[in-house]
Amino acid sequence: MVTATFRFYEELNDFLARPMRRRAFSYACAPGASAKHMIEALGVPHTEVELILVNGESVGFDHPLVDGDRVAVYPKFEALDIRPLLRVRERPLRVLRFIADAHLGGLAPLLRLAGFDTLYDNHYPDADIEALCVAQQRIVLTRDRELLKRRSITHGCYVRTLKPREQLREVFERLDLAGSAQPFRLCLMCNAPLRRIAKEEVGARAPDGVLERHNQFVTCDVCRRVFWEGTHWQRMRALIDSVAGAPERPD
Ligand SMILES: [Zn+2]
Numbered sequence: 001m002v003t004a005t006f007r008f009y010e011e012l013n014d015f016l017a018r019p020m021r022r023r024a025f026s027y028a029c030a031p032g033a034s035a036k037h038m039i040e041a042l043g044v045p046h047t048e049v050e051l052i053l054v055n056g057e058s059v060g061f062d063h064p065l066v067d068g069d070r071v072a073v074y075p076k077f078e079a080l081d082i083r084p085l086l087r088v089r090e091r092p093l094r095v096l097r098f099i100a101d102a103h104l105g106g107l108a109p110l111l112r113l114a115g116f117d118t119l120y121d122n123h124y125p126d127a128d129i130e131a132l133c134v135a136q137q138r139i140v141l142t143r144d145r146e147l148l149k150r151r152s153i154t155h156g157c158y159v160r161t162l163k164p165r166e167q168l169r170e171v172f173e174r175l176d177l178a179g180s181a182q183p184f185r186l187c188l189m190c191n192a193p194l195r196r197i198a199k200e201e202v203g204a205r206a207p208d209g210v211l212e213r214h215n216q217f218v219t220c221d222v223c224r225r226v227f228w229e230g231t232h233w234q235r236m237r238a239l240i241d242s243v244a245g246a247p248e249r250p251d
Contacts, residue, residue, distance in 0.1 A: 001028045002067040008044065012075045014160070015044040015145065029065050036061035039073055045148030047140070047156030050074055096180055099124075099132050101142040106164030107171070112191055114168070114240050115182030119191065126150070141171065169243045178244035183237060184227070187220035194218040194227065202226050 005024050013021040020042065029038050035054065036046050051074040052059050065071065098118040100108040108120035118141075119132060130150045133140050140156035142148060148156040161170050172178060187194055197219045202211060205219075205226040214228040227233065 002031055002033075002065060002069075003028050004038070004065045004067075004069040004071050006038070006042065006071045006073065008042075008073045010075050011160075012044050012048060012073055015048070016042060024070075032064050034061060035059060035063045035065060035071065038065060038071070040149050043145075044073065045145045045156065045158060047148040047153055048075055048158055095137070096175070096177065097136060097138045098141050099129055099136075099138040101129060101140070101144060101147060103143040104141055104159060104164075104167065107141065107159070107167040109188040110164055110168045110239070111171070112186040112188050113183060113236050114172075114177070114243075115185040116177070116180075117186065117191060129153075139175070165239065165243075168239070172243045181240060181244055183240050184218065184233070187223060187225065189225065190220055190222040192220050192222040194220055197226070 003026050005026050006020070007024040008016060008020075008022075019025070027038070027042065029041075033041075035052050039049060039052070040046055046061060049061075052061070052063070053072040053074075054063060054065070054069050056070075096116060098108075098111060098116055100111070100118055100120040102122040102124065105120065105122055108118045111118040119136075119138065124132075126144075126147050129140060129142075129147065130153055132138055133155070134152050138155075140147065140153050141159055142156065143159050145158055147153070148158060157171060157174060159167050159170060161167050172181075185194060186192065195218060197217050199211065199215060199217060201219075202217050205224065206214075206217070206228060210228060210230065214230070217226050217228050219226045
């Protein structure tokens with residue numbers, strides 16, 4: 001056995017057993033155990049980790065630990081600028097695409113509303129989520145930390161809050177999404193692109209009153225729903241503006 005000293009920072013402490021939170025502690029590891037293996041053995045999914053320092057040096061997940069190592073583990077998207085030290089992942093994802101697990105059925109349409117391509121199906125088995133994450137370079141959003149321990153899931157975010165609006169705010173803040181939001185680009189239901197259409201094409205897909213009051217319409221070519229800038233749209237716009245910047249007003 002080898003013994004290493006660990007210290008986890010910020011929200012990573014939420015995953016640890018209480019006596020190990022927010023302090024350095026010694027832990028016995030199997031000889032040759034990797035940093036990733038030990039971090040996950042202590043309960044922290046590797047997708048939550050952005051930076052590992054061993055004796056002050058940035059290392060990758062597969063770094064083998066030896067007796068006496070001091071291991072510092074930092075979360076993803078920490079406000080502190082750790083970029084020059086990053087070695088855990090070679091490069092960040094350039095296009096932000098998501099796949100949401102079965103517990104996030106309220107969050108998925110809100111992300112689509114904000115313009116982020118988000119796959120969601122409440123029947124996806126974990127293996128399908130893993131495969132789609134890899135094949136389509138999607139970030140896994142989940143409330144299941146076991147899912148994030150799967151080896152080939154490299155980008156993931158453990159969602160801590162329970163209500164969809166709070167989840168949207170949490171994901172926006174942790175992944176710094178405000179600058180990338182493009183509201184009303186995707187269909188909330190289908191995750192398909194919305195396309196502008198002329199009023200004459202709307203036909204019976206919107207009530208007469210709406211046709212009289214509005215001039216701009218978009219449609220989804222998958223479900224053929226039509227959307228316009230009504231009160232629902234304005235409420236959604238306010239929600240997105242609020243998570244992207246100013247503190248949210250109570251309803
Ligand atoms: Zn649609």
